[in-house]
Structures are given as structure tokens and as C-alpha cells.
Amino acid sequence: MLKKLVLTSIITFILISCATSSLGRKQLTMVPAEEMDAMGAEAFEQLKEKTPIEGNRRTNSYVKCVADAIIEVSESQIPIDKWEVVVFRDETANAFALPGGKIGVHTGLLNVAKNQDQLAAVIGHEVGHVRENHSNERVSQASLLEQGLSLVQIVSDPQSQMGQQLMKLLGLGSQYGIIMPYSRKHESEADEVGLYLMAKAGFKPEESVTLWENMSQSGGEEPREFMSTHPSHDTRINQLNAAMNSAKSLYQEAQASGKKPRCDRQ
Numbered sequence: 001m002l003k004k005l006v007l008t009s010i011i012t013f014i015l016i017s018c019a020t021s022s023l024g025r026k027q028l029t030m031v032p033a034e035e036m037d038a039m040g041a042e043a044f045e046q047l048k049e050k051t052p053i054e055g056n057r058r059t060n061s062y063v064k065c066v067a068d069a070i071i072e073v074s075e076s077q078i079p080i081d082k083w084e085v086v087v088f089r090d091e092t093a094n095a096f097a098l099p100g101g102k103i104g105v106h107t108g109l110l111n112v113a114k115n116q117d118q119l120a121a122v123i124g125h126e127v128g129h130v131r132e133n134h135s136n137e138r139v140s141q142a143s144l145l146e147q148g149l150s151l152v153q154i155v156s157d158p159q160s161q162m163g164q165q166l167m168k169l170l171g172l173g174s175q176y177g178i179i180m181p182y183s184r185k186h187e188s189e190a191d192e193v194g195l196y197l198m199a200k201a202g203f204k205p206e207e208s209v210t211l212w213e214n215m216s217q218s219g220g221e222e223p224r225e226f227m228s229t230h231p232s233h234d235t236r237i238n239q240l241n242a243a244m245n246s247a248k249s250l251y252q253e254a255q256a257s258g259k260k261p262r263c264d265r266q
Contacts, residue, residue: 021132023189029133030140033077033099040099040135044084047104054087054107058266063087063105065263066119066203067127073200073259076101076131093218097126099135112214116263117198117207124194124201124208132193134186187230188239195240195247202259205247212237 019027054060067085083101091108098104103126105119113119129135191208199205216233231239 019133021189022193023132025185025189027133027137028140029136030143031136033133033136036133036136036139037078037100040102044086044098044100044102044104047088048086052089054089058264059107059110060087062116062263062265063110063119065261066116067103067105067123069201069203069259069261069263070120070123070127070197071101073254074127074131074197076127078130093215095122095126097123097130099130101130103127110265112218113211114214115207116261116265117204118211118214119263120198120201120203120261121194121208121211124197124203125190126194127197128190128193129186132186132189134190137186138183184231188236191231191236191240192243195243196250199247199250200254200259202251202254202261205244205251208240209237209244212240 019029021027064085067083071080071083078101083103085103085105087105087107090106092106093109093112094106095109096104103123105123109122110119113122195205195208198208212233
């Protein structure tokens with residue numbers, strides 16, 4: 001019975017996985033885009049209510065200048081005028097992008113991303129997540145996984161010692177065997193897509209490597225890659241260097257077409 005249920009879940013997974021990322025990877029996207037956009041907008045509004053927003057006009061102008069250049073070449077399904085960029089007063093070196101075109105940048109990131117090109121690498125990465133529908137994949141995957149674990153819970157006896165142990169093992173297996181590696185795949189894909197976006201916008205792609213070198217020196221011991229949702233800094237740098245020739249070609253084309261961003265931080 002359990003084997004039949006697992007087989008049915010696998011078949012359903014294959015049938016539903018009909019989307020493809022820009023890099024050619026098959027994707028599972030079960031949630032309508034409108035629902036994802038609504039969730040992103042709601043989450044962003046909550047963040048704006050709870051987190052102080054940077055009021056410095058020059059800082060906001062600088063971040064928006066970089067973000068607008070990336071958005072312009074993103075080829076996203078979200079109209080350019082629907083994107084929203086907010087700088088949050090937070091000392092952590094972080095940025096994010098939510099479905100629906102909501103971008104948040106922490107002021108602490110500007111201490112690590114030393115220039116417009118390095119900031120473009122981060123924003124390009126975050127826009128890459130939105131463009132490639134990674135949030136939809138995460139929500140869809142979590143939903144399917146939860147259904148799968150529920151089936152196992154029905155089949156086994158969750159009250160028995162063996163049943164409880166089985167559920168713990170399945171939870172550990174699902175966490176480290178499915179969700180975390182898949183998240184690293186998203187991060188690596190967003191790195192590559194972001195690299196191409198920053199280059200297409202006219203930012204120097206080599207600065208993406210410098211950014212991650214800065215990140216590695218900014219403090220804190222990295223968790224082992226197997227236990228982390230993100231690739232290690234060294235892995236990211238190696239993967240970026242592997243895609244650098246293609247990015248340089250895009251950068252040269254952008255420069256030739258007049259895309260030469262000058263975002264003033266001062």
C-alpha cells in the first residue's frame with residue numbers, strides 16, 4: 001500500500017513539473033502566479049510595518065538606481081513600474097526579493113557591497129529568484145512533501161515507538177535529502193542568472209566574485225555546506241568563475257549598446 005502511495009506521489013510530481021527555468025531546469029510550480037504575488041505583497045507590507053525604513057535620500061537613490069538597471073533587463077513577467085524597492089535600516093548584510101516585484105535591501109549590506117557593481121551582484125541574484133519562480137517552487141515542494149509525510153503517518157502507527165522514530169527519520173531525510181539541496185540549487189541558479197543580469201545591465205561581472213570574497217571576510221564561521229541551505233562561499237566563487245566568460249560577453253554587448261550605469265553612492 002505504501003509503495004503504491006509513494007509511486008502515485010512520484011507520478012504526480014512528474015506530471016505537474018511542467019515549467020522550465022531560463023537555464024533549462026525542470027520546475028514544480030503548483031501555485032498560481034497571482035497568489036504568489038499577493039503573498040509577496042502582504043509579506044512586504046508586514047516587513048515595512050515592523051522594520052525601520054532608511055530615510056537618507058542619497059542612500060535610497062543609490063540603491064534604486066542599481067535596482068532599476070537590473071529590473072530593466074530582467075525580462076520578468078512583472079511590469080517594470082510594478083517593482084518596489086525599499087532600503088531597511090538593518091545592520092545585517094542582507095537583501096531579498098519577494099514575488100510580485102518587492103525588493104528589500106538592508107543598510108548593512110552596503111558595508112560589504114563596496115560599489116555599484118557589487119550591489120548589482122546581490123540585487124541581480126535576488127531578482128533572479130523572482131524571475132525563476134523559486135518561491136513558487138519552494139511553496140509547491142513543501143506542500144507536496146507535507147502531503148507525502150502525511151501519507152506515511154497514516155500508513156504507519158505514529159503512536160508507537162517505531163512509528164515516532166520513523167517520522168523523525170523521514171523528517172531528517174526530507175530536510176537534508178530534499179529541501180536543503182534543492183535550496184542550494186536555487187541559490188546557485190540565482191547566482192548565475194544574477195551574474196548575467198548584472199552584466200546585461202552594464203555592471204562589471206567580475207565584481208560578483210569580489211563581493212563573495214568580501215562576504216567570506218565579513219565574519220562568522222560558515223556552516224558545513226551539507227547542513228546549509230546556501231552553497232559555501234568557495235563554491236559560489238567557483239561557479240561564478242565558470243560562467244564568467246558568458247557574462248563578460250553580455251557585459252561587452254551592454255557597454256556597446258550604451259548601458260553604462262553610474263549610480264552615485266556619495
